[in-house]
Amino acid sequence: MYTVEELQNLIEKEIKQRSEQLLLKTPVELYKPIQYSLDMGGKRLRPVLLLLSYNLFTDDVKPALPAAVAIEVFHNFTLLHDDIMDKASVRRNRPTVHIKFDANSAILSGDAMAFQSYKYLLECNLSNMTPVFDLFSTTAIEVCEGQQFDMDFENRMDVTAPEYLEMIRLKTAVLLACSLKAGALLANASVELSEELYRFGENLGLAFQLQDDLLDTFGDQKTFGKKIGGDILANKKTFLLIKALENASPDLRSDLLDWIQKEEFNPQEKVEAVTEIYKSSGAKKLAEEKVEIYFKQAMKILEDIQLDSAVKQPIKHLALKMLTRKH
Amino acid sequence: MYTVEELQNLIEKEIKQRSEQLLLKTPVELYKPIQYSLDMGGKRLRPVLLLLSYNLFTDDVKPALPAAVAIEVFHNFTLLHDDIMDKASVRRNRPTVHIKFDANSAILSGDAMAFQSYKYLLECNLSNMTPVFDLFSTTAIEVCEGQQFDMDFENRMDVTAPEYLEMIRLKTAVLLACSLKAGALLANASVELSEELYRFGENLGLAFQLQDDLLDTFGDQKTFGKKIGGDILANKKTFLLIKALENASPDLRSDLLDWIQKEEFNPQEKVEAVTEIYKSSGAKKLAEEKVEIYFKQAMKILEDIQLDSAVKQPIKHLALKMLTRKH
Numbered sequence: 001m002y003t004v005e006e007l008q009n010l011i012e013k014e015i016k017q018r019s020e021q022l023l024l025k026t027p028v029e030l031y032k033p034i035q036y037s038l039d040m041g042g043k044r045l046r047p048v049l050l051l052l053s054y055n056l057f058t059d060d061v062k063p064a065l066p067a068a069v070a071i072e073v074f075h076n077f078t079l080l081h082d083d084i085m086d087k088a089s090v091r092r093n094r095p096t097v098h099i100k101f102d103a104n105s106a107i108l109s110g111d112a113m114a115f116q117s118y119k120y121l122l123e124c125n126l127s128n129m130t131p132v133f134d135l136f137s138t139t140a141i142e143v144c145e146g147q148q149f150d151m152d153f154e155n156r157m158d159v160t161a162p163e164y165l166e167m168i169r170l171k172t173a174v175l176l177a178c179s180l181k182a183g184a185l186l187a188n189a190s191v192e193l194s195e196e197l198y199r200f201g202e203n204l205g206l207a208f209q210l211q212d213d214l215l216d217t218f219g220d221q222k223t224f225g226k227k228i229g230g231d232i233l234a235n236k237k238t239f240l241l242i243k244a245l246e247n248a249s250p251d252l253r254s255d256l257l258d259w260i261q262k263e264e265f266n267p268q269e270k271v272e273a274v275t276e277i278y279k280s281s282g283a284k285k286l287a288e289e290k291v292e293i294y295f296k297q298a299m300k301i302l303e304d305i306q307l308d309s310a311v312k313q314p315i316k317h318l319a320l321k322m323l324t325r326k327h
Numbered sequence: 328m329y330t331v332e333e334l335q336n337l338i339e340k341e342i343k344q345r346s347e348q349l350l351l352k353t354p355v356e357l358y359k360p361i362q363y364s365l366d367m368g369g370k371r372l373r374p375v376l377l378l379l380s381y382n383l384f385t386d387d388v389k390p391a392l393p394a395a396v397a398i399e400v401f402h403n404f405t406l407l408h409d410d411i412m413d414k415a416s417v418r419r420n421r422p423t424v425h426i427k428f429d430a431n432s433a434i435l436s437g438d439a440m441a442f443q444s445y446k447y448l449l450e451c452n453l454s455n456m457t458p459v460f461d462l463f464s465t466t467a468i469e470v471c472e473g474q475q476f477d478m479d480f481e482n483r484m485d486v487t488a489p490e491y492l493e494m495i496r497l498k499t500a501v502l503l504a505c506s507l508k509a510g511a512l513l514a515n516a517s518v519e520l521s522e523e524l525y526r527f528g529e530n531l532g533l534a535f536q537l538q539d540d541l542l543d544t545f546g547d548q549k550t551f552g553k554k555i556g557g558d559i560l561a562n563k564k565t566f567l568l569i570k571a572l573e574n575a576s577p578d579l580r581s582d583l584l585d586w587i588q589k590e591e592f593n594p595q596e597k598v599e600a601v602t603e604i605y606k607s608s609g610a611k612k613l614a615e616e617k618v619e620i621y622f623k624q625a626m627k628i629l630e631d632i633q634l635d636s637a638v639k640q641p642i643k644h645l646a647l648k649m650l651t652r653k654h
Contacts, residue, residue: 025472026472027472027475027476027479029475029478029479030471030472030475081434081435081438084431084434085431085434085435104411104412104478105475107408107411107412107434108408108412108471108474108475108478110438111408111437111438111441111467111471112468112471112472114438114441114442115441115464115467115468115471116464116468118445118460118464119461119464119465119468122457122460122461122464125457129456129457129460130449130452130456133445133449133456133460134446134449137442137443137445137446137449138446140438140442141439141442141443141446144357144435144436144438144439144442145352145353145354145357145439147435148354148356148357148435149354151356151431151435152354152356
């Protein structure tokens with residue numbers, strides 16, 4: 001059995017090797033942004049989840065490495081295109097691809113990454129790849145749907161909590177779920193077990209994203225990596241904002257709406273005021289409870305999976321780590 | 328055996344039905360641009376080639392329809408993203424997707440189309456889909472490489488004829504070749520025959536693109552569909568321009584370079600002058616000869632394919648039609 005750290009090292013090495021191979025291809029103008037994007041690092045959560053899931057059923061994870069790379073390349077493709085759409089200029093303390101290179105390179109290199117992820121997947125050379133391809137393609141479309149909902153919400157003030165939860169399910173949770181299910185399918189696990197792992201990943205992903213929203217407002221600048229209050233300044237329709245609008249007293253609600261509509265303001269002042277409303281309206285507490293509900297649900301599904309509990313330990317360990325990264 | 332026209336009608340109906348199904352999905356903001364893009368029409372060359380190739384080996388083409396749709400959806404995805412990159416505002420007499428909607432929608436809907444094409448491909452449900460997926464993904468990456476070379480050539484004055492031919496092979500020819508090979512693979516044809524059809528498509532595609540370049544300068548405005556002289560005004564490094572720079576007398580060459588470098592000019596005057604240089608330098612003749620060489624090569628490959636010549640008639644018919652559309 002591999003530990004999370006061992007898998008992280010394994011995947012990191014594999015990605016480095018693959019991206020160096022890509023740099024040997026032409027035109028370099030297409031492959032340089034891909035290498036830059038893959039080189040940005042990150043926690044490699046999705047490939048690690050795939051390998052952990054594969055490792056539940058098979059001792060040697062090496063045959064699943066190409067699929068793990070595929071998931072990470074796909075994930076980085078979505079970041080790359082999202083950054084163009086969101087006009088984000090910094091990711092992981094480095095200029096985003098469309099800033100470092102240009103928008104055209106970012107679009108086209110992203111496209112090539114999407115297809116390259118299928119090429120990596122194909123290396124696994126399973127007798128029946130159809131279910132894996134189907135899962136992967138369906139998930140990819142769902143991620144696009146999630147991103148579109150996210151963009152649509154920017155222009156709406158009536159986004160409901162269920163709509164928001166569905167958006168983050170599509171944009172974030174399904175890819176974590178897909179990683180786990182793909183690992184199981186590649187290991188020839190039963191459809192039932194693969195489905196259970198998918199549901200585990202979905203719930204974990206929802207908890208993870210809601211937690212990320214909480215950290216964006218209440219996290220510690222040093223460990224969070226991004227600037228605190230970004231969602232508030234962007235008037236992002238997060239669970240916190242939706243719940244605050246739903247539950248705040250009329251006065252607080254009107255204060256909150258004022259802050260959202262104001263075109264000129266002191267950013268720090270806005271972040272502090274809205275943060276305070278999130279607390280006093282009970283929105284923060286509701287969000288924390290929701291994280292807890294999804295996380296417990298994920299843990300229950302994992303517990304119920306008919307496998308030795310020792311084998312499930314590394315997945316449990318990673319899930320806990322994912323949900324406590326602020327502390 | 329189906330005629331080209333029958334297949335065109337079949338594929339047109341199938342695409343219409345598929346795009347209506349997509350419109351039932353949410354978010355509509357993601358699916359509307361896809362429907363708009365698929366609804367733009369065009370000759371549906373690639374899916375027709377796939378079906379013609381399939382029909383060489385199998386009487387009923389219906390089982391291959393999803394793959395034919397996949398190829399067309401993929402092709403339209405490339406047009407959609409290329410139009411953003413090229414800042415093209417009109418395609419087939421209608422506003423391009425990023426103009427009609429916006430750049431973000433065009434990027435994201437394009438992404439979803441790429442993955443949707445895999446979903447359609449999966450519907451074919453062949454026992455071994457791996458070779459088809461591999462071909463499709465490899466081709467998709469090559470098309471991206473072709474587009475990148477094309478963009479890189481904009482900033483270069485030293486593009487050689489072999490470089491240009493490799494660019495159009497990647498950007499245009501391989502997808503036609505892929506369509507033909509995929510049709511054969513889906514019909515369980517031998518690897519050898521599938522490869523021969525690929526080579527036929529590659530040569531046909533090269534002839535087709537070089538012919539398209541000729542039409543851009545020497546075509547008839549009414550039947551060509553695009554404005555004549557577009558490549559000249561954009562200083563596009565076509566085979567014509569490359570050969571004119573190589574072969575023109577020193578005086579003509581210097582005239583040509585002047586026109587390329589001029590920032591202010593009368594467009595019609597430039598088009599007329601450069602067109603004249605293309606003729607007098609012999610570049611036009613060289614390009615026409617090159618079209619002929621590739622077309623003859625394609626026809627020879629088709630002839631040599633070990634199948635009844637009557638069965639190959641519809642493909643031959645389409646190939647001839649593709650190369651004589653100016654008349």
